[in-house]
Amino acid sequence: MHILFLTDNFPPEGNAPATRTFEHAREWVKLGHKVTIITGAPNFPEGKVFEGYQNKWYQKEYIEGIEVRRVKTYITANEGFAKRILDFMSFMATSFFAGLFVKKPDVIIGTSPQFFTAVSAWALSAIRFKPFVFELRDIWPASITAVGAMGRTLPIRILEKVEMFLYRRANKIISVTHSFKSELIERGVDGNKIDVILNGVDLSKYIPVTSKDEAFAKAYDLEDKFVVGYVGTHGLAHSLDKIVDAAELVKDFTEVRVLFAGGGAAKEQVESLVKSKGLSNVVLIPRQPKSEMPKLWSLCDISLVSLKDTPLFKTVIPSKIFESMGMGLPMLMTSPGGEASEIIRKTKSGVIVPPESPEQVADAIERMYRDKELMKELSQNSVNSAVNFDREKLALLMLEKLEEVVN
Known part of the structure; x- marks a missing residue:
């Protein structure tokens, strides 16, 4: 199986979305599957491109057998609604374009927390007639209003409509919590297509120690x-x-x-x-x-x-x-x-x-x-x-x- 996975974050970034995607993809490759990741230049959370990388239109590398294609985006720190939306939308556009050149994927996954990545994945799936899987890591844009970054304004209400569109169009939704699944069902999403796979830990690297480094x-x-x-x-x-x-x-x-x-x-x-x-x-x-x-x-x-x-x-x-x-x-x-x-x-x-x-x-x-x-x-x-x-x-x-x- 060839898995095309769109994610805003990937190693060497070390946040939860990057870690989860990498550790899952690594295991899939070990089992003989092909995994292509489309992501941006690593910059989270400071909004500064990591040493050894450039914010270029296209870069390709292999990380533990995973093919990683990096695309250019508008980069900003993890703060400020307007700038973050520009960041997200730029990745939506460039990841979609890059995805058109990935040969013969069998399934296309877009992961949140921001769902513009999922918009790109859905669009690619529609054009290429392949299943679309939405990995739900956050109820977004509700999390924006939850932290007080923005009220429930017109832009937020528009984003909520896009959010529901994606839930309905997904062939499958992979939720990282049972609570997210329950909330989606309450909002009218078909529960039969929602599966819960919690986050976890790589037990080959995270083990108890008896002394401090x-x-x-x-x-x-x-x-x-x-x-x-x-x-x-x-x-x-x-x-x-x-x-x-x-x-x-x-x-x-x-x-x-x-x-x-x-x-x-x-x-x-x-x-x-x-x-x-x-x-x-x-x-x-x-x-x-x-x-x-x-x-x-x-x-x-x-x-x-x-x-x-x-x-x-x-x-x-x-x-x-x-x-x-x-x-x-x-x-x-x-x-x-x-x-x-x-x-x-x-x-x-x-x-x-x-x-x-x-x-x-x-x-x-x-x-x-x-x-x-x-x-x-x-x-x-x-x-x-x-x-x-x-x-x-x-x-x-x-x-x-x-x-x-x-x-």
Whole structure:
């Protein structure tokens, strides 16, 4: 089978969409299938093209047997509605054109979070008479209004109509959460064509460790510290200002450090708050290559998962949950009660507190810092749960779903 996959993000970008697509495609290639990825020059989240790449009309490379075709796009940082829409629409146009020259695909997949990628995939499928699969990673554009970036204006209402058109035209929808599937069914989408394949973790790379990475620990003076780590995209959805407030409340615990590692639209806000508060217990690490992530996770004693207090985020499952499980890390989750918190609750792999509650986050940090037995129990539960989210198994499941629409 020849799978043509359109995605706005792909390695060396290290965010969740890039990682999921790459790890699935890698497994499909191992099984003898051909995978062609159409993507842009890597630039997420800062909007700066990665070293070794150029924003050219066309580039081709192979990554672990995956054919990657990169196209030119309008590049901007992950902030600002108008500029981001230009970014998305430029990829829609150039990816569609590039897709016309891919020989004999059997199925065409477009992945969100932004659905202009799916528009391009649908258009290619219509012209080439091939099945169209919509991989749904986010309920977009609802997520724009959820973070307060924009009200429900005329442009948003138009985008919602395009969104529903794509759901109806898709031969199959692959949702990353059960909540997304339920919402689509409530909105009139045929539930028989929606399958749920959760995010997961590459258990060949994310494994429990007994010590912190020496180079990172020494560079950031974390060798003998108890580290509460927020690792990943610093976005408007994550209420990281409240985590900085929590860090201020635990500043008297001399062995505790709150770590922010990554980049994104809220990165400058975090840095500014830390500076204005004069917090010496906060450590800021810039975005790292994906290959360095297990080393970065090794610094953490607790993995911090934070989401804004808005109803939409009850349906979201941050992918860092699964990487944390692979590393055997206890989690501290501060988010609206929903599918993600239910995973933590069922697996007993972390402590859950209400969203945007600095005082309760601080209390939970203190409790976990003091209670070694609790930490040991949560860590073991995290390790035990990771096998249920093995990316290799999930890739095989998705392949089965693709074969259903091809055969």
